[in-house]
Amino acid sequence: MLLSARLLPVVFVLCLGTAQAQTHQLQLDAVRFRNDDVAIKGGVVEVYATVAGKHLTYLKRGPKMYQAGAAVTLEVIRPDGSAAYQETVMLRPPVLRDTTAAIKNPISFQKRLILPEGRYTLRGQMKDQNRAGFTDIVEQPLVVEANTPKPALSDVVLLLKPASRSSVEANNFMRQGLSLTRAAGGLYARGQDKLFFYSELYNAAPGQAYTVRYRLRAAKEAKDAATGQATVQGAEGRPTILTGELDLAKVPAGAYTLTVETRTAKNQLLATQTATVHRNPDEYAPAGAVMPR
Structure with a gap:
């Protein structure tokens, strides 16, 4: 099948109201x-945007209630500059009772x-709703x-939890009936000692056994x-689902x-397909992001 060319490195552009360097708040x-419709020449692209809640500006909304917000505009631009897709969504993290709390969940769309x-x-363009003049722009071929x-294999989706059947109404976080909790940016941080992944194999012979091998290796390591x-x-009449997990407890x-x-047998x-993984056991990251409100 499929979409063999890999995504190229992300290009970040950060526009600040001050000269001080800031951590990127937007991850794409x-x-x-x-595409399940094989007559269509193209594919399905799942765009996952995550805003780091710990860097947003929280304002008081009531007694012991602090709220942040981010307006995220996503665009897919054709070579001629026209937009194949454009949408702006408002993302709001959970209300905090204390803004000094170290745990500020990311929010995703x-x-x-x-x-x-x-x-x-x-x-992707993100604007902090409580901080005038702050815009974070990310561009990616x-x-x-x-x-x-x-x-052929689809791209590999890096997960924080095993792909699982869900009784929840179908949504964009589900694929082939499985609920997928993304590891945004391929990051596995403190407390996340298991790597899970999901991929799809296309044009497999129905009923034939295949071996799936997966390995994690640092650059220039033997x-x-x-x-x-x-x-x-x-599988017959649909993609063959590939899932797996790796123990990261001893991975530096x-x-x-x-x-x-x-x-084959x-x-x-x-x-074969690859994905980039970032391991940082000293950085805090919640178990999963939430749906936009």
């Missing part, structure tokens, strides 16, 4: 899947888009390619920091590459 992630084959720029009849393996059977801080491979490599 984009994951590409095959996820949009599922169907885009024709082509090259785009994914752009996005490539969507046509389906192919060969076995040995893997963690490895895992599973077996799946090719740093940047890593997660490589996911699918192989004869150990023939069918498809």
Whole structure:
């Protein structure tokens, strides 16, 4: 099938009301899947925007009630400058009783888009509603390619929790009936000692057994920091779901590459995909972000 070209590095532009450097508040992630309608030349792109709540400005809204807010504009721009998609959403973290609290949850918004084959720029702009003159802009090249009849993997979704069946009404956080709790930016921080992932294998032979191997390795290292393996059977009439987990308890801080491979019973490599993982056990991060209100 699919969308083989990887996303290119993110380009950040930060516009501040003061000259002091600030931590980026907006994080963009984009994951590409095959369109279930194989007649359409293009793919499904899930855009996941996260605002770091700990850097937002909280104002008093009542007795022991402090609230922050962020206006996030997401755009997918064609090469000619026109917008294939544009939307502005208001994200508000939970109300705090004490603004000195160290725990300030991030807030997230996820949009599922169907885009024709082509090259785009994914752009996010965040404005702190309680801080005039602060704008955080993120731009990221996005490539969507046509389906192919060969076995292929979707992008890998990094998760904070195992993908699980949910009785909750279907929403943009679900894929193939599974609820997915994203690890924004591929970050695994304090207390997050398990890495989980989700991916889809396309054009697999129905009923055939495939081996899924996955490994975590730091750049320029000769040995893997963690490895895992599973077996799946090719699904009929739908993508074959691949999931797995790795123990990060003994993985030191740093940047890593997660490589996911699918192989036949004869150990023939069918498809491979990678994702960037950031391990920082000293940084605090909540277990998961919330839906926008």
